[in-house]
Amino acid sequence: MKILIKNGTLVTSENVLREDLCIDRGIVHSIGKSDMFIPDEIIDADGLYVFPGGVDVHTHLNLHQGLYIAADDFYSGTVAAACGGTTTIVDHMGFGPSGCSLKHQVDVYHDYADAQAVIDYSFHGVIQHVDDKILSEMASIVEEEGITSFKIYLTYDYKLDDHAVLQVMNRLRELGAVTAIHCENDGILSYFKDYYLKRNQTGPIFHAHSRPEEAEAEAVGRMIILSKLAGDAPIYVVHVSTAKAAKLIADAKRMGCNVRGETCPQYLFLDQERYNDSNHGGLKYIMSPPLRDKANQELLWTYIKSGTIDTIGTDHCPFNFHGDKQAGRNDFSKCPNGAPGIETRLPLLFSEGVMKQRISLQEFVAITSTNPAKLMGLYPKKGDIRVGSDADLTLIDPHKEITLTHDLLHEHVDYTCYEGFKLHGYPVITLSRGEIIYRNGEFTGRKGHGQFIKRKKVTDGVWGK
Ligand SMILES: [Zn+2]
Incomplete structure (x- = not known):
């Protein structure tokens, strides 16, 4: 499955880039030019932020x-x-x-x-x-x-x-x-x-x-x-x-x-x-x-x-x-x-x-x-948008206005501490290893898709750098 995310603003902990993002088999394949990339699906991220x-x-x-x-x-x-x-x-x-x-x-x-x-x-x-x-x-x-x-x-x-x-x-x-x-x-x-x-x-x-x-x-x-x-x-x-x-x-x-x-x-x-x-x-x-x-x-x-x-x-x-x-x-x-x-x-x-x-x-x-x-030893598989990282992404629409209520949420509990909070911006799409698992308020993923990750040690270099 190949996905092209077009027209979005990619944000990492270091950069803000207006570039296309190509995903192939769950991994970030390339960032930037996408002319040679034939996707199965295109996500138009115009006006959206694309975050890890x-x-x-x-x-x-x-x-x-x-x-x-x-x-x-x-x-x-x-x-x-x-x-x-x-x-x-x-x-x-x-x-x-x-x-x-x-x-x-x-x-x-x-x-x-x-x-x-x-x-x-x-x-x-x-x-x-x-x-x-x-x-x-x-x-x-x-x-x-x-x-x-x-x-x-x-x-x-x-x-x-x-x-x-x-x-x-x-x-x-x-x-x-x-x-x-x-x-x-x-x-x-x-x-x-x-x-x-x-x-x-x-x-x-x-x-x-x-x-x-x-x-x-x-x-x-x-x-x-x-x-x-x-x-x-x-x-x-x-x-x-x-x-x-x-x-x-x-x-x-x-x-x-x-x-x-x-x-x-x-x-x-x-x-x-x-x-x-x-x-x-x-x-x-x-x-x-x-x-x-x-x-x-x-x-x-x-x-x-x-x-x-x-x-x-x-x-x-x-x-x-x-x-x-x-x-x-x-x-x-x-x-x-x-x-x-x-x-x-x-x-x-x-x-x-x-x-x-x-x-x-x-x-x-x-x-x-x-x-x-x-x-926690998950980087760079997780936590970044870079070539070779897992295509785990969240797309946030900064113009979406939402009042948080318990009914809006998927948590399996009878209240939220943030009832009535007025929010500017909200996630509209989530991808996990290249699969769209959430779109506009609906969960679209599947049970058991998640994988256990064996984490790395923290001995190499300065911890967390
Ligand atoms: Zn705790």
């Missing part, structure tokens, strides 16, 4: 969280991703049974995803405990499974202490793999949770108060120090929600530390006033870290602009409001944590970022596609 497909390296599909199961599986979640212009995800595997091997969850997740996903995908490994067996097993997960990043948590049931964190960071550095970290200080969280619950302060706003900004900043600062002590191990801080934590990352980068940062749309577009919404509406936004005050939002944009924040992931983790979320009605700590967002990431960042001139077209591509692809 979005790369979302923070999703939770098929997630089992205690009593609850996230509402999107690898089929519905990747359909929603595709309809929002995202063509690759790296999903954070959930915890398996206590004491299980690393391979256990890899097998479970292949069962979830392999015949279901409609876009290409990979998984982050998950580390629940550390011992000699786990440390030695890491090698085969990296080498044979092609999983080159692992998530650790500093809170929740399987939190690691500093001793274990150092073991993990050192081992993963040796293997050329990344340590991705959920940074919150567990002692601070448990202290404040008890404090508010004892005073019968149980509403959603106390979810935010019980997880103060300092809890994130302390953990980020400590992880930067541990990375240094682990021989400059590469660390990736997921979902940075505060300016305090971002500033620590900025300072560390300036000193040459091997740290990278991710934030999420919810920390840029929503603030903690949402927890006071009527009729228990605040439960929709119970996620960790929590939403912050408005001042943090503007500061996070400056950290994006300066390159401190490298990527935007979604932390897509949907639970129905008229369902699982109601468990938190009388006690915020009983509410399953997480919110949807896999479909709205690109539209929000394009409209609020590019169209409002907070970031350039190239910066938009860098934070949503190129940087996450580079940092």
Whole structure:
């Protein structure tokens, strides 16, 4: 199948070009002159931007969280991703049974995803405990499974202490793999949770108060120090929600530390006033870290602009409001944590970022596609428009005006956090390896089209360059 995309404006993290784009058998065949190219199909992209497909390296599909199961599986979640212009995800595997091997969850997740996903995908490994067996097993997960990043948590049931964190960071550095970290200080969280619950302060706003900004900043600062002590191990801080934590990352980068940062749309577009919404509406936004005050939002944009924040992931983790979320009605700590967002990431960042001139077209591509692809070992197969790359593309019409509503979206959950947002610009076509999988509001791809990607190590050259 040969496709010619004519008259579009191609945008990469470095260039904006008005050129034709030729695709042959799922790969970018050539850019520029197309006279000699006989296509099976022509897409007229006049007036449209042609971007590398979005790369979302923070999703939770098929997630089992205690009593609850996230509402999107690898089929519905990747359909929603595709309809929002995202063509690759790296999903954070959930915890398996206590004491299980690393391979256990890899097998479970292949069962979830392999015949279901409609876009290409990979998984982050998950580390629940550390011992000699786990440390030695890491090698085969990296080498044979092609999983080159692992998530650790500093809170929740399987939190690691500093001793274990150092073991993990050192081992993963040796293997050329990344340590991705959920940074919150567990002692601070448990202290404040008890404090508010004892005073019968149980509403959603106390979810935010019980997880103060300092809890994130302390953990980020400590992880930067541990990375240094682990021989400059590469660390990736997921979902940075505060300016305090971002500033620590900025300072560390300036000193040459091997740290990278991710934030999420919810920390840029929503603030903690949402927890006071009527009729228990605040439960929709119970996620960790929590939403912050408005001042943090503007500061996070400056950290994006300066390159401190490298990527935007979604932390897509949907639970129905008229369902699982109601468990938190009388006690915020009983509410399953997480919110949807896999479909709205690109539209929000394009409209609020590019169209409002907070970031350039190239910066938009860098934070949503190129940087996450580079940092997670997917580049240049993903994250760029260049000859030989996968023809994963999203075409955005900058003139399309849309009011976001839950009905418009394909996420398999009963609400969106962005109800009523007026957007300028919206994805109109998505291609995955040369196949049109989304067009004008309709999913046109097929179940099982997505392929698992064995990712590269991060040892060669400067990480992410
Ligand atoms: Zn997450």
